[in-house]
Amino acid sequence: MVKEYKFPEGFWWGSASSAPQMEGASKEDGKGMSIYDYWYEKEPERFFNGIGPDIASDFYHRYKEDIKLMKEIGHNSFRTSISWSRLIPNGIGQINNKAVDFYRDMINEMIANGIEPFMNLFHFDMPLELQKIGGWENREVVDAYVNYAKTCFELFGDKVKMWFTFNEPIAPAIEGYLYGAHYPNIVDFRRAIQVAYNTIVAQAKAIKVFKEHQIKNGKIGVILNLYPVYPRSNHPADVKAAQIADLFFNRSFLDPSVKGELSLELVDLLREYNLLPYTKEEDKELIKNNKVDILGVNYYQPKRVKAKEYLPNPYSPIMPEWFFDYYEMPGRRMNISRGWEIYEKGIYDLLKRLKDEYGNITCFISENGMGVQDEERFLQNGIIEDDYRIEFIKEHLKWVHKAIEEGCNVKGYHLWTFMDNWSFLNAYKNRYGLVSVDLKTQKRTIKKSGYWYKELSENNGFVD
Numbered sequence: 052m053v054k055e056y057k058f059p060e061g062f063w064w065g066s067a068s069s070a071p072q073m074e075g076a077s078k079e080d081g082k083g084m085s086i087y088d089y090w091y092e093k094e095p096e097r098f099f100n101g102i103g104p105d106i107a108s109d110f111y112h113r114y115k116e117d118i119k120l121m122k123e124i125g126h127n128s129f130r131t132s133i134s135w136s137r138l139i140p141n142g143i144g145q146i147n148n149k150a151v152d153f154y155r156d157m158i159n160e161m162i163a164n165g166i167e168p169f170m171n172l173f174h175f176d177m178p179l180e181l182q183k184i185g186g187w188e189n190r191e192v193v194d195a196y197v198n199y200a201k202t203c204f205e206l207f208g209d210k211v212k213m214w215f216t217f218n219e220p221i222a223p224a225i226e227g228y229l230y231g232a233h234y235p236n237i238v239d240f241r242r243a244i245q246v247a248y249n250t251i252v253a254q255a256k257a258i259k260v261f262k263e264h265q266i267k268n269g270k271i272g273v274i275l276n277l278y279p280v281y282p283r284s285n286h287p288a289d290v291k292a293a294q295i296a297d298l299f300f301n302r303s304f305l306d307p308s309v310k311g312e313l314s315l316e317l318v319d320l321l322r323e324y325n326l327l328p329y330t331k332e333e334d335k336e337l338i339k340n341n342k343v344d345i346l347g348v349n350y351y352q353p354k355r356v357k358a359k360e361y362l363p364n365p366y367s368p369i370m371p372e373w374f375f376d377y378y379e380m381p382g383r384r385m386n387i388s389r390g391w392e393i394y395e396k397g398i399y400d401l402l403k404r405l406k407d408e409y410g411n412i413t414c415f416i417s418e419n420g421m422g423v424q425d426e427e428r429f430l431q432n433g434i435i436e437d438d439y440r441i442e443f444i445k446e447h448l449k450w451v452h453k454a455i456e457e458g459c460n461v462k463g464y465h466l467w468t469f470m471d472n473w474s475f476l477n478a479y480k481n482r483y484g485l486v487s488v489d490l491k492t493q494k495r496t497i498k499k500s501g502y503w504y505k506e507l508s509e510n511n512g513f514v515d
């Protein structure tokens with residue numbers, strides 16, 4: 052049966068990206084080094100095909116034509132981030148005026164094209180100088196971040212109304228300090244927890260400053276990568292495993308951001324394993340009084356877990372996986388390029404949970420998308436015929452639509468991403484864009500999905 056999926060008036064249609072993944076120009080116009088610029092210099096072989104963030108999709112030079120393309124494919128909003136090390140090359144101190152000009156011009160260009168800028172302050176790219184003094188483990192860096200946030204509100208708050216403290220703040224903690232996948236490539240659960248905790252404090256402090264700054268009609272939020280966590284069965288051991296995975300991967304940031312308090316169950320668990328972070332007396336009140344106004348939900352895949360098959364080696368470093376095993380559900384559908392399950396209903400389950408357990412906070416889908424390797428396979432008459440991406444978006448949007456019908460407070464949908472962009476470690480292996488980028492020439496070509504997205508946005512929905 053054919054059905055029309057109409058979305059609420061004023062729904063945000065657009066996409067998301069980040070400074071380190073699209074700007075390039077990593078050594079130009081006074082930009083300082085971020086940890087990724089540094090890591091790439093040190094170990095280029097760790098990035099897919101040895102491609103680093105130095106050129107990326109060259110948005111720094113091509114933003115004007117790119118913003119026009121965004122408009123052409125139906126964007127009414129777009130999220131990117133400010134590069135901290137471009138704006139304040141040493142992380143603290145001197146502001147780089149060329150960066151101020153660039154961001155002001157970029158923001159003005161978006162607004163002139165009817166695209167609302169959603170501005171994120173931090174997308175994994177810690178200024179190198181601050182990493183040298185301990186990065187997020189050091190409270191001085193928390194203060195430097197708050198000063199950076201204040202600078203951004205002052206410089207751009209007259210134009211940008213939608214602000215975000217962090218994209219996926221759990222990622223620098225666990226990828227950088229637990230799984231070794233991001234710089235500084237450490238494997239130490241206790242340190243990861245300190246990083247996560249300090250990030251939560253940094254967020255609360257930035258929100259406090261934001262409120263003091265009183266940006267007219269301004270909103271501040273956080274973008275979290277959330278996972279519906281499904282136990283293998285209803286057996287109490289499987290259910291317990293899922294609860295613990297949920298504590299680590301969702302509630303760790305969701306509870307302090309939205310409810311203004313750390314999950315007590317998580318605190319108890321960390322205490323039991325002697326993993327509690329160093330805190331300050333005043334943090335509790337600060338976190339309580341500085342919750343987010345809006346939540347961005349990045350959804351790619353669920354987590355499926357089961358009780359552990361074997362007891363963990365007591366001599367091995369403690370990891371979240373001491374408490375559960377991942378479960379490969381027979382028949383699960385995979386995006387094999389990325390190794391991620393595709394499960395559209397997960398987006399609905401998440402949104403319903405936010406409604407039922409998190410006060411139906413104003414939210415939007417801030418990332419969802421499909422990265423495909425060797426996408427030139429689908430090139431026909433000069434354009435990439437990515438019907439799979441159109442299907443992927445439609446199938447997720449049907450569930451978002453159902454969630455809205457059932458009262459969830461969802462304001463928009465941002466795809467990852469506008470044009471193919473650089474990815475941490477995977478570089479340009481998997482292409483996510485509505486617009487393809489030829490890395491040799493930097494030529495942009497709208498994909499079939501880009502044309503479809505334009506219709507989606509113009510019709511504020513689709514028929515299927």
Ligand code: BG6
Pocket residue numbers: 069072218219276349389418422467473474475477481
């Ligand atoms: C999100 C991040 O988790 O996923 C992006 O916010 C990232 O930075 C995106 O690029 C897709 O993941 P990946 O690893 O395939 O680039």
